[in-house]
Amino acid sequence: MKKVLVTGATGFIGNYVVNELLKNECMVIASSSNINKAKEFTWFSQVIYKAFDFTLFDDTINYFDFFGKPDVIIHLAWEGLPFYKEAYHYEVNLPRHFQFISNLVRNGATDISITGTCFEYGMQEGKLSEDMPTHPDNFYAKAKDELRKQVEALQNSFSFSFKWLRLFYMYGKGQNPKSLLSQLDKALDAGEKVFNMSGGEQVRDYLPVTKVAGYIVKVALQKEVTGVINCCSGVPITVKELVQNYLKEKNKDIKLNLGFYPYPDYEPMAFWGDDTKISQVENKTR
Numbered sequence: 001m002k003k004v005l006v007t008g009a010t011g012f013i014g015n016y017v018v019n020e021l022l023k024n025e026c027m028v029i030a031s032s033s034n035i036n037k038a039k040e041f042t043w044f045s046q047v048i049y050k051a052f053d054f055t056l057f058d059d060t061i062n063y064f065d066f067f068g069k070p071d072v073i074i075h076l077a078w079e080g081l082p083f084y085k086e087a088y089h090y091e092v093n094l095p096r097h098f099q100f101i102s103n104l105v106r107n108g109a110t111d112i113s114i115t116g117t118c119f120e121y122g123m124q125e126g127k128l129s130e131d132m133p134t135h136p137d138n139f140y141a142k143a144k145d146e147l148r149k150q151v152e153a154l155q156n157s158f159s160f161s162f163k164w165l166r167l168f169y170m171y172g173k174g175q176n177p178k179s180l181l182s183q184l185d186k187a188l189d190a191g192e193k194v195f196n197m198s199g200g201e202q203v204r205d206y207l208p209v210t211k212v213a214g215y216i217v218k219v220a221l222q223k224e225v226t227g228v229i230n231c232c233s234g235v236p237i238t239v240k241e242l243v244q245n246y247l248k249e250k251n252k253d254i255k256l257n258l259g260f261y262p263y264p265d266y267e268p269m270a271f272w273g274d275d276t277k278i279s280q281v282e283n284k285t286r
Contacts (some may be wrong), residue, residue: 001025001026001027002026002027002071002072002223003026003027003029003068003069003071003072004021004026004027004028004070004071004072004073004074004128005029005031005067005068005070005072005073005074006018006021006028006029006030006031006074006076006090007031007032007034007073007074007075007076007077008031008032008050008075008076008077008078008228008268009030009031009032009038009047009076010030010032010034010037010038010041010109011032011076011077011207012107012172012174012175012176012209013040013076013115013167013212013213013216014030014032014076014077014171015043015174015208016172016209016212016213017074017076017213017216017217018030018041018043018047019042019043019213020213020214020217021217022043022046023167024217024221026072026221027048028043028046028047028048029047029048029049029050029067029068029069029070030043030044030047030048030049030050031049031050031051031067031077031106032051032052032054032077033051033052033053033054035049035051038051048068050066050067050068054077054079054097054100055095055096057096057099058102059099059103060105061098061211062103062107063103063107064103064104064106064107064108064109065107067104068243069137070080070109071110071111071114071278072112072113072220072221073104073109073111073113074113074216074217075097075100075101075112075114075115075250076115076216077092077097078093078097078115078144079092080093080140081140081176082176082178083137084119084138084139084140084141084266085138085266086139086140087139088139089140089142089143089144090142090143093143094146094147094172097147098147098150098151098253101147101151101154102154105158105160106158109160110159110160110161110220111160111161111220111223112151112160112161112162112163113162113163113164113216113219113220114147114148114151114162114163114164114165115165115167115216115231116144116145116147116148116164116165116166116167117140117141117144117166117167117226118166118167118168118169118205118230118232118271118273119136119137119138119140119141119144119266119267120134120136120141120144120145120148120166121134121135121136121271122134122135122136122137122141122268123135123137123266123267123268124268124271125269125270125271126240126270126271126272127236127271127272127273127274128230128232128271128272128273128274129230129274129276130227130229130274130277138266140207141179144267148164148228151164157228159246161223161226161229162226162227163219163220163225163226163229164227164228164229165215165216165219165229165231166228166229166230166231166232166273166284167231168204168205168206168207168230168231168232168233168272168273169204169205169206169207169227170206170207170208170209170211170212171206171207171208171209171246172208172209172210172246173209174209175209178211180197180239180242181242181243181246183195184243184247185252187254188250188252188254190209192254193254193255194254194255194256194257195243195254195255195257196255196257196260196261197239197243197257197258197260197261198239198258198259198261198262198263198264199238199240199254199258199259199263199280200238200239200240200241200258201235201238201239201258201265201269202238202239202263202269202270203238203270203271203272204236204237204238204239204242204271204272205232205233205234205235205236205237205268205271205272206233206237206242207231207232207233208279211233215231215281215282216231216286217280218281218282219231219278219281221285222284222285223286224284225277225280225281228277229281230273230274230275230278230279231273231278231279232272232273232274232275232278233272233273233275234273234274234275234276234278234279235272236270236272237249237272240256240258243265244256244258269276
């Protein structure tokens with residue numbers, strides 16, 4: 001039975017990752033900063049819970065021992081989202097999270113998976129593959145991109161398996177209440193007749209969070225496909241189509257007030273992921 005540490009376990013993705021690991025009969029060490037929040041999750045009694053607040057990081061502590069010497073580490077934790085443009089991602093989060101990963105590696109960790117972001121690609125459009133150069137355009141993306149580079153450089157001094165999962169877009173129960181589909185659900189529940197949104201012509205890559213969690217676990221529990229791996233569907237879809245399909249699945253109807261909000265300036269109009277590597281992982285783990 002593999003012992004797997006999940007940081008950020010009480011986050012939107014973390015909750016689903018913990019449940020997926022339990023389905024795979026893993027011993028899960030779940031970590032977050034708030035034990036009271038963790039106790040609200042159905043998995044709490046099935047895991048070893050270790051509270052950890054990244055603001056209290058102390059490099060004199062052996063965190064590999066602290067977390068029970070896990071076989072596999074899935075690092076999801078990251079503070080301050082969804083405020084992508086804030087400098088603290090680079091100035092505070094980046095050094096703190098690198099020190100944490102470095103501490104684990106120096107003390108014996110040999111298998112680490114970390115979530116990155118499609119924003120690392122910057123304003124590039126079209127199908128985005130892992131071998132493309134990165135051009136991050138906001139502080140969050142710059143911090144994640146630099147963290148990946150720093151962890152890769154660690155491999156020059158320490159031997160460990162490293163997988164970097166570049167997350168694209170996802171949706172599902174528990175996501176940020178300010179996200180598009182959460183706002184849509186709120187409008188439907190309130191019986192509103194009109195839903196305000198952008199023009200909806202942006203082309204994106206979406207997956208349900210359950211599928212994302214499944215991919216993260218499959219990637220983490222294997223060592224054949226490593227490095228940067230796009231966690232994506234590989235299927236481009238407009239935001240308007242996503243909303244229309246969501247309404248059809250729920251058998252709901254609401255008038256879409258397209259163009260009410262401007263398009264965001266921190267992402268390109270049309271991009272989606274190349275799913276070649278994630279498909280290789282899925283094929284190997286069937």
